[in-house]
Structure formats: structure tokens, C-alpha cells
Amino acid sequence: SILMKHGGTPELAQQISNVCFALSDLRRGTVLLIPDDPTNVPKPVGAIDNSDLGVALKSAFLNQSFADLYSSNSIIGVLTSDGLTTVAKDGRVLACGEIVDISGAARSKPTGGGRTHAAVAASDYGLAIKVSEDGPISVFCHGEQLIRM
DSSP states (O other): OOHHHOOOOOHHHHHHHHHHHHHHHHTTEEEEEEESSSSSSOOOESSSSSSHHHHHHHHHHHHOOOHHHHTTTTHHHHHTTTSSEEEESSSSSEEEEEEEEOGGGGGGGSSSSSHHHHHHHHHHGEEEEEOTTSOOOOEEEEEEEEEEE
């Protein structure tokens, strides 16, 4: 319901929920951003993989449909490859494997590791979902944690 209140379609909300719960069960972490405005997203300070292969893989996923990647189970690989994945409310993958500046998270003093800080910083741009490798799922929006389960 949080995803739909944020403007996601029921189908996208269900798919993101399913993937996040699957990643939690698998004990695989991720940080996912659904920005308020797809033209206003965090500026990356780096990428997880700058090799030719990493760049080629990243470009293969950009502007792909979350639904298509979900149907082929490719979305699991995208989300668990580390870094921030950004998905527009219409389901287009806007970015993946990005390292973002986490200095903005310092104002809210989140407890936790790098994924938590990245999720809090990304949440300045919209709804950020963090799945911990320990299992919990947290949702942040505009610097505040909305839910942890």
C-alpha cells in the first residue's frame, strides 16, 4: 500500500513487494529508489563495476521494464548486484549499480551500515526500500523511516 500511495501502479507495487520479500528470505540485500520525479534522482559518485562488462550489463538494463525483468527473473540479479537501483513509477529502470553520496543521511543519524545510509540518502528523492542481508525490510521517505519489518 505504501508503494501505491507513492504513485506506483498496483502491478509494480506487487512485483516490488514480491521481490523484496524474496530477497529478504534469500538473505540478499538491496537498495531500491522510486523517485518522486524521474528527472530528479541522486547523482552517482561512482559505480559498483566500471569494467567494460559491468558498463555493458548496466546499459542493457537501463530503461527496461521492471515487469519484463521480473517476468524473466533478471530483476533479482539487478537488485542484488550492489549499489542503488532506481525505478520510475511507470516501471522503467532508470539506474542500477550506482554508488550515491551518503552525506545527506548524516542529518538524521541513521543506525546501521552502508545500505541503511544509502537508503536514507536516496529517500531525499522519494521512496527508498532497503532489504538487509539479515532479512529486515525498511522503507524510507524524505529522510524518515516509515516502516521496518
